[in-house]
Every structure is written in C-alpha cells, then in structure tokens.
Amino acid sequence: MLHETPGLIEAIRDRFAHVDACPFHGPRIFFENAGGALTLKSVAETSAKFAAIPDNQGRDNTASHALVDIINTAKSDLATFMNASSGQFFVGESGTELLFRMIRTACVNAPKGTKVVGSSIEHPASRSAARRWAGIAGLDYVNVPHSNETGTVSAEDYRAYVTPDTTVATILHASPVTGMGMDVAAIAQTIREVAPNCFIIVDGIQHAAHGQLDLDSYGADGYAISPYKVFSRHGYGVAWISDRLTALPHDMLIDAPATGWEFGTRDTGSYATMSDVIAYFDWLGGEVSEATDRRARIEAAGRAIHAYETHLTDAMINGTGNLPGLRDMEHVTILSGADNPAREGLVSITVDGMASADVVTRLNEQGIRTHTRKADHYSGNVLDPLGLSDCIRISLCHYNTEHEVAQLLAVLKNIRG
Known part of the structure; x- marks a missing residue:
C-alpha cells in the first residue's frame, strides 16, 4: 500500500x-x-509552455509538425492508459459537452420508436443529453431506478428494462454524490445480451482519478472524462469512441474527413497535459511494482x-x-x-x-x-x-x-x- x-x-x-x-x-x-x-506541477508547466506557442497544426513548418507529433503521442498514451486497442480519442469543450455529442449522435441515428435506457443514478450530463435527444429523435427514454440503500445500479437492474429494441444506453461509472462505482463491464454485457447493436455511452468523469480504466473490457462505444478531475486542468474534455460510433453520421464540416470529430483547431497543450498525467501514473506504477511494461x-x-x-x-x-x-x-x-x-x-x-x-x-x-x-x-x-x-x-x-x-x-x- x-x-x-x-x-x-x-x-x-x-x-x-x-x-x-x-x-x-x-x-x-x-x-x-x-x-x-x-x-500536477508538470501539467501547470506544460500548460504555460504551450500557451506561448503561436503555431497551429496542419501547417508546413517545423513547429506545426512538432505539434502534430505531440498530439499523436498523447493519443497513443491515452490508448495505453485506458487500454483501448481500437477506436479514437479526441478532445472537446468539457466532459459534459462530449457526452452530449456522443449521445446526440447515437440518438439521431437510431430508428424512431426505439428505446434509450439510462439510470437514475447518473449525473445530469448523461441523463439530460439522453432525455433531450430521445425526445427530439422520437425515441422512448426508459429510466432504470438505482438503489437508494447502496447508491448504485447493477447489471440486473438494467436487465429488467433493456429490450431488443434498445438502441442507445448510458452508464455512469462512478457517482459524484454517493461515491460508488458501477460494474460497467457487467452492465454493458447485460445490455448486449438483449440488444447486441445498442450504442453504449459511459460517463467516466468521476471514476478516472481513482485509476483502473480498461476500455477493451467494457464493451462500450463511448467514454468521456474531464481532465481537471484527473490531475490535469480545466478547459477541455477527453472522449473515446469506438469505430462503429466514429462511423455514424455526425456533426462535421462539409467535405471534412469522415472520421473526424473535433471542431476547429484544438489546443495542443490539452493533449500534452494528458501525457503528463499518464506519465505520472506510469511513474507511480513503477514505485509500487516491478513491472516493466x-x-x-x-x-x-x-x-x-x-x-x-x-x-x-x-x-x-x-x-x-x-x-x-x-x-x-x-x-x-x-x-x-x-x-x-x-x-x-x-x-x-x-x-x-x-x-x-x-x-x-x-x-x-x-x-x-x-x-x-x-x-x-x-x-x-x-x-x-x-x-x-x-x-x-x-x-x-x-x-x-x-x-x-x-x-x-x-x-x-x-x-x-
């Protein structure tokens, strides 16, 4: 310990x-x-460093090329940190904004009359997005009640409400009110047993600082974190989306690359500070184990x-x-x-x-x-x-x-x- x-x-x-x-x-x-x-002190230093750099990505100059390399390195770091062997990472305004975008995209692409399933334990970031876009897209929102005694919701709780026509589902990884973590992998597996093609979006904002992120084991399609809650800074959120969610029609610029989900020129410093956070976890793991990987x-x-x-x-x-x-x-x-x-x-x-x-x-x-x-x-x-x-x-x-x-x-x- x-x-x-x-x-x-x-x-x-x-x-x-x-x-x-x-x-x-x-x-x-x-x-x-x-x-x-x-x-982290390293995050503060990195933020100051990149705030002073005037160059942007996508230009033919040394600084621009370096910025692109830093972003790509951070995305690779995130894949290791969160154990994602596929899909893509991108940053946005906040974890809440990214949850809205992922849930909105899943809902507007779902057949009318199908179901969106979420739980009463969820933070309003996902609950609000799911209820709003279910209404706009002509879907039925279904609420899974959580346990007042334990402050959690279980896979069996979801099982009672998920039906084959469930096309979108939301899961909270940990509650910022009760402090309790949910078994995301078990809940997602239960959903897929009944509705295999359901798009599953997870709010990981409260959980991230407590370690143990493993996207490959969850079987979800989207996952959002807020870096200021995991030792970085305010001003951005990080999302991961699966290849199948990436491929859905989504908000984008006309004739832009079909797989792109970011809007405008992003702050390279936001990516770089996530690399600082991941380097910290790497350092700590070396202090408490003999692991070399x-x-x-x-x-x-x-x-x-x-x-x-x-x-x-x-x-x-x-x-x-x-x-x-x-x-x-x-x-x-x-x-x-x-x-x-x-x-x-x-x-x-x-x-x-x-x-x-x-x-x-x-x-x-x-x-x-x-x-x-x-x-x-x-x-x-x-x-x-x-x-x-x-x-x-x-x-x-x-x-x-x-x-x-x-x-x-x-x-x-x-x-x-």
Missing part, C-alpha cells in the same frame, strides 16, 4: 501544486477532489490507488488512533451505508440539526475544504428519494493522508447543531 512504502506519500504530494495550502485561503486540507482534483505499471498504480483510498475512507468511517469514526458519531449519518465495497474515495454525510452548508463553512474555518451537494439539478436525483435537501461531500484522492483524515474527524466529532 502507498503509505507502507517509506517516503512515497511525500514524493506523491511533492508532484502536486497547492497540496497543503490554498493560494487564497492559506494552509488547508483538500477534501474536495470530486469537484476537481489537485493539478507501461500498461502493467499503470494497472499497478490503479490498484495501489484504489487500495490506499479504501484505507483512507475506512479510517474516516471506522476511526483512526483514538478518534471515533463517522459511523460512531451519533450526530452523523453516512449516505449509502458505512460498509459499501463500491465506494471510491468519497464519503457523503449529513449532520443532525445542521444545514450541510453550515457544516462546510465550519470545516472551512478549520482549514478543511469539503463541499455541499444540494437537491438541485445536479444531485436531486440522488438526494430527493432519500428525503434530503443537502449533504456534505468529503472526497479524497491518493495524495491525501491518514493524518488529514484524523484532523477532519477531530473537528466533526465536536460539530453540533
């Missing part, structure tokens, strides 16, 4: 900007990673990240040292259960007698950054069925420490309404 290797957590933290202090607030603990992870090192990093983050969330829930855990604090309620194996580095709670926003403010005053999730257009699909108007989201990543968890617990045990 990461914390069992001497000096490794310190080496990890040293690679991230603002790991223990906010440039506006001062010293703080960062437990707001689901809202946007910390940024790059994909094997990335897989090792993902396993180590998952194990360590589970260790941290277990400490948060069960206690550490002489501090009681969240489950032992009578004034605290844990969403989706204290013992939930689907959890990915995130614990959402409520505090009796206190509005969640007030708890977040109190934590901020103690230098602990968390976030309020409200029953609004972002989180109402999860909170409303629980009878909650809000909750406190505590989200961590593998650069957080057990000492930081202890400081959180020390404050929360004394917070009362």
Whole structure:
C-alpha cells in the first residue's frame, strides 16, 4: 500500500501544486477532489509552455509538425492508459459537452420508436443529453431506478428494462454524490445480451482519478472524462469512441474527413497535459511494482490507488488512533451505508440539526475544504428519494493522508447543531 512504502506519500504530494495550502485561503486540507482534483506541477508547466506557442497544426513548418507529433503521442498514451486497442480519442469543450455529442449522435441515428435506457443514478450530463435527444429523435427514454440503500445500479437492474429494441444506453461509472462505482463491464454485457447493436455511452468523469480504466473490457462505444478531475486542468474534455460510433453520421464540416470529430483547431497543450498525467501514473506504477511494461505499471498504480483510498475512507468511517469514526458519531449519518465495497474515495454525510452548508463553512474555518451537494439539478436525483435537501461531500484522492483524515474527524466529532 502507498503509505507502507517509506517516503512515497511525500514524493506523491511533492508532484502536486497547492497540496497543503490554498493560494487564497492559506494552509488547508483538500477534501474536495470530486469537484476537481489537485493539478500536477508538470501539467501547470506544460500548460504555460504551450500557451506561448503561436503555431497551429496542419501547417508546413517545423513547429506545426512538432505539434502534430505531440498530439499523436498523447493519443497513443491515452490508448495505453485506458487500454483501448481500437477506436479514437479526441478532445472537446468539457466532459459534459462530449457526452452530449456522443449521445446526440447515437440518438439521431437510431430508428424512431426505439428505446434509450439510462439510470437514475447518473449525473445530469448523461441523463439530460439522453432525455433531450430521445425526445427530439422520437425515441422512448426508459429510466432504470438505482438503489437508494447502496447508491448504485447493477447489471440486473438494467436487465429488467433493456429490450431488443434498445438502441442507445448510458452508464455512469462512478457517482459524484454517493461515491460508488458501477460494474460497467457487467452492465454493458447485460445490455448486449438483449440488444447486441445498442450504442453504449459511459460517463467516466468521476471514476478516472481513482485509476483502473480498461476500455477493451467494457464493451462500450463511448467514454468521456474531464481532465481537471484527473490531475490535469480545466478547459477541455477527453472522449473515446469506438469505430462503429466514429462511423455514424455526425456533426462535421462539409467535405471534412469522415472520421473526424473535433471542431476547429484544438489546443495542443490539452493533449500534452494528458501525457503528463499518464506519465505520472506510469511513474507511480513503477514505485509500487516491478513491472516493466507501461500498461502493467499503470494497472499497478490503479490498484495501489484504489487500495490506499479504501484505507483512507475506512479510517474516516471506522476511526483512526483514538478518534471515533463517522459511523460512531451519533450526530452523523453516512449516505449509502458505512460498509459499501463500491465506494471510491468519497464519503457523503449529513449532520443532525445542521444545514450541510453550515457544516462546510465550519470545516472551512478549520482549514478543511469539503463541499455541499444540494437537491438541485445536479444531485436531486440522488438526494430527493432519500428525503434530503443537502449533504456534505468529503472526497479524497491518493495524495491525501491518514493524518488529514484524523484532523477532519477531530473537528466533526465536536460539530453540533
């Protein structure tokens, strides 16, 4: 485990900007990673470098050729990082925008009267796109209810709603509200058993920072991530699409290459910073394994990240040292259960007698950054069925420490309404 290797957590933290202090607030603990992870220092340096370069791709000059090579290298890196042996990667405005484009394309090419299937656990990025474009394309939207108790949706839940005339399906890989991961491969396999030619689009935005991406095993047609949630920066999203989704008629310039999905001249720096992120996973995998193959090192990093983050969330829930855990604090309620194996580095709670926003403010005053999730257009699909108007989201990543968890617990045990 990461914390069992001497000096490794310190080496990890040293690679991230603002790991223990906010440039506006001062010293703080960062437990707001689901809202946007910390940024690698290498990403900040690369962003500055490419922001200063005036040249664009597609020109006959040395700089332009170099930019094209950097983009191609990044696409190759992404294929290794996410284990994609086919299909293509491209960048867009954001993960949300890319989900809309993929879902829109699948829907408008589907026969009228067929079905779009999605789940109530999904972030509105995919739910909104699927419902909007199902209506425009003359398709029926079918909702698969998630479990309020576990904060998940399963393959068997999908099985009850998928029919042979299902032409588009959406899946959430991990919830930014409950923090629970879904078995994407099992859900996709279940869909294909009933509707083999269905186009399956996956929202991987919350899952990506926690490692273990394996597109070849999912059997999906589209997958989107938001790089600012996986140690890069704001301003772009990354999508992967299968060869069959690539080939569908889609928004494009007249007479442009049929397989192209990007609009306009893209920022080479966005691609280059993804190479920085992947190099970081590669480095980490080399620290926690003896693997020599790059994909094997990335897989090792993902396993180590998952194990360590589970260790941290277990400490948060069960206690550490002489501090009681969240489950032992009578004034605290844990969403989706204290013992939930689907959890990915995130614990959402409520505090009796206190509005969640007030708890977040109190934590901020103690230098602990968390976030309020409200029953609004972002989180109402999860909170409303629980009878909650809000909750406190505590989200961590593998650069957080057990000492930081202890400081959180020390404050929360004394917070009362």
